[in-house]
Amino acid sequence: MRKRIKQHRLLTISMSLAVALTANLDVMAETPDIGPLPPLKINQAKAELGKRLFFDTRLSGDSAISCASCHDPKYGFSTNKALSDGYPGNKHFRNAPTLINTSHKKVWMHDGRIGTNLNDVTRGMITEDYIMNMDMRIMQERLKQDAVYLDMFEKAGYGEPSNGKVRKAIPEYLKTLTSRGAPFDTGTMSESAKRGMALFTGKANCTACHNGPLFSDGSSHNTGVPENFDIFRDPFRHQAFIAYNMFMGNENYMNLKRDPGTHVQTHKADGSDMGKFMTPTLRELKYTAPYMHNGMLQTLEDVVEFYNNGGGTDSNKDTLLKPLHLIDSEKQELVAFLLALSGELLTTEKHVWTDAYPNEYEPIEDWRNVRN
Ligand code: HEC
Numbered sequence: 001m002r003k004r005i006k007q008h009r010l011l012t013i014s015m016s017l018a019v020a021l022t023a024n025l026d027v028m029a030e031t032p033d034i035g036p037l038p039p040l041k042i043n044q045a046k047a048e049l050g051k052r053l054f055f056d057t058r059l060s061g062d063s064a065i066s067c068a069s070c071h072d073p074k075y076g077f078s079t080n081k082a083l084s085d086g087y088p089g090n091k092h093f094r095n096a097p098t099l100i101n102t103s104h105k106k107v108w109m110h111d112g113r114i115g116t117n118l119n120d121v122t123r124g125m126i127t128e129d130y131i132m133n134m135d136m137r138i139m140q141e142r143l144k145q146d147a148v149y150l151d152m153f154e155k156a157g158y159g160e161p162s163n164g165k166v167r168k169a170i171p172e173y174l175k176t177l178t179s180r181g182a183p184f185d186t187g188t189m190s191e192s193a194k195r196g197m198a199l200f201t202g203k204a205n206c207t208a209c210h211n212g213p214l215f216s217d218g219s220s221h222n223t224g225v226p227e228n229f230d231i232f233r234d235p236f237r238h239q240a241f242i243a244y245n246m247f248m249g250n251e252n253y254m255n256l257k258r259d260p261g262t263h264v265q266t267h268k269a270d271g272s273d274m275g276k277f278m279t280p281t282l283r284e285l286k287y288t289a290p291y292m293h294n295g296m297l298q299t300l301e302d303v304v305e306f307y308n309n310g311g312g313t314d315s316n317k318d319t320l321l322k323p324l325h326l327i328d329s330e331k332q333e334l335v336a337f338l339l340a341l342s343g344e345l346l347t348t349e350k351h352v353w354t355d356a357y358p359n360e361y362e363p364i365e366d367w368r369n370v371r372n
């Protein structure tokens, strides 16, 4: 049943056929169909405010960086660096994920440690000392000194600028960042991509973990991605890594030489949960290289090769991963299918929002150099 080819156009027909022909409906529920994302209801005034905040460097402690410094529209609102930058004086120890379609998620971060809502993720990003290192009380005062913000908060129905409203407005903007025009959604996939889809849902069994409209089961697995040792070589990254592990209550954090992943949630004494990471969405991969939680795989060809070898080497590796024995043309078809899950590049200009306010806070090309 897992291997059933699932095309959303045929969803209704195949569902009723499945109901008629199979007794085992539980298995179906395990692997939700791949298909288009549902539309979201958006409040335009709130989203416009959220957009201005997203690109505003005044939201970081020393006004050096904005959300867009690490979630850059050019790279599908992610970074093209294996490991993300951090607040000046720090660097991060993980790849910055895409924010496109993030509103559709239920659990956030590579280790799934935030399972409430995007307001909480936004607070974490602003206040975390190795991310934006901002005291939200200072942020609130800064915003109150800007006449444009006073106007925008008022128009959004929020009254005066406040921390709580910032944490609402930014997620409203994030809702506008959704896939647009992906060949998979528009029914314009090439023949090669269609064959890739048959492999994806069939022989290669990618849908075991990458399923539903986001192509993610919202769960975590150990795929054996190799460690990125830049975390431990670079003291700027290592200090952020230590701070994070100390805060998350990870054992032996001073000597830890691997990213524990979802161990932060389960803390199994035998360590069998070490190195599990959340299954990411496969939408918009065209823009978001390099891949995996630590950017260790450079291209989609590398990713397909990785899975063709049955994943990496790890004693906790998921038993679903087995060598696939794909021939070269099949590997190319799988890549073609993955690329068909990407739509047009979302630039700030192309947003459907009619900008009532000019955007003075375009991302700076390389903000690290600007500061030095
Ligand atoms: C200094 C770099 C940096 C800045 C600035 C930054 N982020 Fe992030 N962001 C990251 C990294 C790295 C992660 C992944 C962290 C992890 O998994 O532990 C992340 C994760 C996220 C996620 C979770 C995505 C997912 O799919 O799980 C969201 C949402 C997010 N950031 C939004 C924001 C917003 C909104 C801002 C501005 C208020 C912001 N970020 C500022 C680096 C940054």
Ligand code: HEC
Pocket (backbone or CB within 6 Å): 110, 200, 204, 205, 206, 207, 208, 209, 210, 220, 221, 222, 223, 225, 277, 278, 279, 280, 281, 282, 285, 288, 290, 291, 292, 293, 294, 303, 304, 307, 308, 318, 320, 321, 334, 338
């Ligand atoms: C056992 C579950 C599982 C299976 C099966 C699986 N994946 Fe994954 N996939 C994951 C997890 C977990 C990650 C994240 C790993 C990490 O961050 O270290 C991932 C990451 C990826 C990424 C990187 C995405 C990004 O934004 O970094 C791609 C691409 C991908 N998988 C494609 C595939 C393809 C193609 C197949 C089938 C050949 C497949 N996966 C099979 C669980 C799985």
